[in-house]
Amino acid sequence: MTKIDDAPSTTGGRPRVGLFVTCLVDLFRPGVGFAAVKLLEDAGCSVEVPEAQVCCGQPAYNSGDQGAARRIAKQVIEAFQGFDYVVGPSGSCMATVRKEYPAMFDGDVTWHARAVALAERSYELMSFLTDVMGMSAVTASFHGTATYHDSCSGLRTLGIKAQPRTLLATVEGLTLTELQDAETCCGFGGTFCVKYPEVSVRMVSDKVANIEMTAADTVLGGDLGCLMNIAGRLKRLGKPVRVYHAAEVLAGMAGPAGIGDPEKG
Template sequence: MAEPVRVALFVTCLVDLFRPTVGFAAIKLLEDAGCTVTVPTAQTCCGQPAYNSGDREDAKAIARQVVAAFADFDYVVVPSGSCGGMIKAHYPLLLAEEPAVADDAKALAARTFELISFLVDVLKRPDIAARYDGVATYHDACSGLRELGIKDQPRHLLAQVSGLTLKEMTTPEVCCGFGGTFCVKYPEISDKMVTDKAVDIAATGADTLLCGDMGCLLNMAGKLARLGSGIRVRHVAEVLAGMTDDVAPIGHVAPDKA
C-alpha cells in the first residue's frame, strides 16, 4: 500500500471560533480519503484582516508564521476558499521581497488547497457516502471561485449525496456582501447585497443553503435569520461528511437543546 498522504489542516480562525464541526468534517473527509491529518498548533489566522486593511507588516509577520508552521507536510488543506486563496495566491506576492522566506512561501502556495478542490482535483477519489434529505442551493464564495477556480467541484460531490437535490440561484456567483471588514465598515451596502442574496436564495425554493466559506455563511445565515427565514445554513463539508446530525444549522440550536 502506498504511503498515506500527510495533510496539515489549516483550520481558519472563523471555523476555530464559530464552527469546530467544519474542522472535524474536514478531517473526516480527508481521513476517509486515506490521508493522515495533523493540526499544527502554531496557527491563528491567515492574516487577511491585516492584509486587506493595508497593514502589510502584520500581514507579513502572520504569513511568515504560517509558512513556518506548515512547512513539513505533503499538503495543507483549508476549509475555506478565502483563506486558501490568501495562502495560495497572495503569500507569494506578499513575501516576494523577503529572500529568507520567498521560496518557502511559493512552495507552501503550491502545496496548499481548499478542502473541496483538494478532494476532487488532487485526491481524485471523491466517494461520498453521506445522506442529506433536502433541497439545497450552493453559493459560490468569491475567492474560491475567482482565485482558485472552485465551481464544479462542490457540485460534483454534492451530486453523490443521497437524498439531496441541488437547485441553482439566478446569480450564485454574485458576492454576498461579507467581504471581511467590509461588512462592518460599509454595513448599509453590505446589507443591500446580502438582502439581494437572500431574495435569490429564497427564490430557489431550497430549504438549505450551502457554501464553503465561514465568513459568507455567517453573513447569509445572519441575514436569513433576521428576515425570519427558516432556511438551514451549513458549510458544505458538514453535509459531505455526513455530520449534519452532530450540530444544528448555523445560527440555530438543536431541537433537544432549545
C-alpha cells in the same frame, strides 16, 4: 495541479496533510473542522492539526497593514513546514496562502522561496478532494433541497465551482437547485461588511431573495464567513432556511442546528 501519484509521502503511502482550521471555524463552527478531517481521512490522507497555526493574515493584508500580514504569514509558514499538503475549508483563507503569501515577500529571497513552497502545496478542501485526491463521490445522506452559494475568493481566485457540486450530487437524498446570481458576492467580504454596512445589508438581502426563489430549504457553501452572513440575514428576516458548510453535509455531520441556529439537544 499535482496529482497524488506524484506527491511525496511520509506516512506509509498516505499523504501527510496539515489542516488549516481557519479562525471562523475554530471560534464559531468547529464541526466544520471535524468534517474536514473525516473527509480527508476517507480520501486516504493522514491528517494533523498544528497547534502553532494562526490566522492567515488576510484581514491585516486587506487593510494595508503589510508588516502585520508578513509576521502572521511567517508563523503560518513555520507551522506547516514538512507537510505534503496544507488544506483548509475556506477558499478565502487558502487563496491568501496560495496567491498572496508569495507577493508579500517579493524582494526577500529566503521567505519568498518558503512562501512559494507553501503556496504550491496548499489547497481549498473541495479542490483538494476532487482535483488532487480524485474523489468523485461520498457515502453520506442528507434529506432536503439545497442551493449553493459560490464565494468570491474560492470562485474567482481558485477556480472552485464544479468541485463541490460534483461531490454534493452523490449525497443520498439531497436535491441541488441552482441559485440565481450564485456567483454574486453576498456582501460579507471580510472587513467590507464592517466598513460599508448599508451596502453589505443590501447585497445579502438580494442574496436571500434569490434563495427564496429556489424554494430550497438549505443553503450550502464553502466559506464560513459568507455562510454566517447569509444565515444571519435569513434569521433576522424570519426565513426558515438551514445553512451548512458543504463539508458538514458531505461528511454526514450536518446536525440539527445549522449555522446561526441555537444549539439543539
